[in-house]
Amino acid sequence: QITLKESGPTLVKPTQTLTLTCTFSGFSLSTSGVGVGWIRQPPGKALEWLALIYWDDDKRYSPSLKSRLTITKDTSKNQVVLTMTNMDPVDTATYYCAHKLLYQGWFDPWGQGTLVTVSS
Amino acid sequence: EIVMTQSPATLSVSPGERATLSCRASQSVSSNLAWYQQKPGQAPRLLIYGASTRATGIPARFSGSGSGTEFTLTISSLQSEDFAVYYCQQYNNWWTFGQGTKVEIK
Numbered sequence: 276q277i278t279l280k281e282s283g284p285t286l287v288k289p290t291q292t293l294t295l296t297c298t299f300s301g302f303s304l305s306t307s308g309v310g311v312g313w314i315r316q317p318p319g320k321a322l323e324w325l326a327l328i329y330w331d332d333d334k335r336y337s338p339s340l341k342s343r344l345t346i347t348k349d350t351s352k353n354q355v356v357l358t359m360t361n362m363d364p365v366d367t368a369t370y371y372c373a374h375k376l377l378y379q380g381w382f383d384p385w386g387q388g389t390l391v392t393v394s395s
Numbered sequence: 396e397i398v399m400t401q402s403p404a405t406l407s408v409s410p411g412e413r414a415t416l417s418c419r420a421s422q423s424v425s426s427n428l429a430w431y432q433q434k435p436g437q438a439p440r441l442l443i444y445g446a447s448t449r450a451t452g453i454p455a456r457f458s459g460s461g462s463g464t465e466f467t468l469t470i471s472s473l474q475s476e477d478f479a480v481y482y483c484q485q486y487n488n489w490w491t492f493g494q495g496t497k498v499e500i501k
Contacts (some may be wrong), residue, residue, distance in 0.1 A: 312490075321484055322431075322439065338396070338489075371438055380486020381429040383450065384412040385438035 277301035278310070278384035279372050285304050286392050287362050290387040293391060297372030304330050308377040311355040314347065315368040316388070325370075326357060329377060364393045397421050397485050401493035407501040414470040416496045418483035423463045427487035430459055430468045433495075434479045442466065442481075473498070 276358035283295035290337045295313070300307055312327040326346040327335040336344050345358045355372060398421040405476035408414045418428070419461060427447040431439035441450040456471040470477055478500055483493040 290442055314492075321494040322484070324490040324492070327490075335489075353481065377445070381441055381444045381484065382439075382490075383441040385440075388438050 281389040399493035424487035460501040
């Protein structure tokens, strides 16, 4: 059974850097074809894909946020870390991580999500 | 960026009735489309991929159709647990989501 869980601060100040960790089980990021993505959802709004990392360290970023995002993996810890710089109140959202396979374009399953509020 | 547009924004349906949700892509995504269900306070759950293939464990009352730019999710007979928000997502060119359709009890 695949499970994922996001962790990180619930509150960050404007201009700060957000660091979120996705800890997963039931699969390995050293297995060919496996990936983990990050998706966010502002309160009451739609989903937005942010970043993706594959087993071979191939990384993809949303073009609109690329300059602010970094995604890394720690295979030994079964973790994926997302950092987002220069946080703004519009970045307030629930941040999800999700499992993805290279030749499958959908995300399944997803973690429970973590709400991050950006406020001074 | 491929923009996904869902309609209607809200659909009011009585239990047992059929619900038809639409999703339109700003350019062709072939059959590279998925549908998700999201209930309040929960993460999205995959329902359909490849435009029409049900994910594991998804009841047969959920069906997807379409290709190119026009897609439909049909729930044949709404159950109480089906009242939720539904999102489409294209994966033909990067990954983008529609703004969602809320299915509410009439």
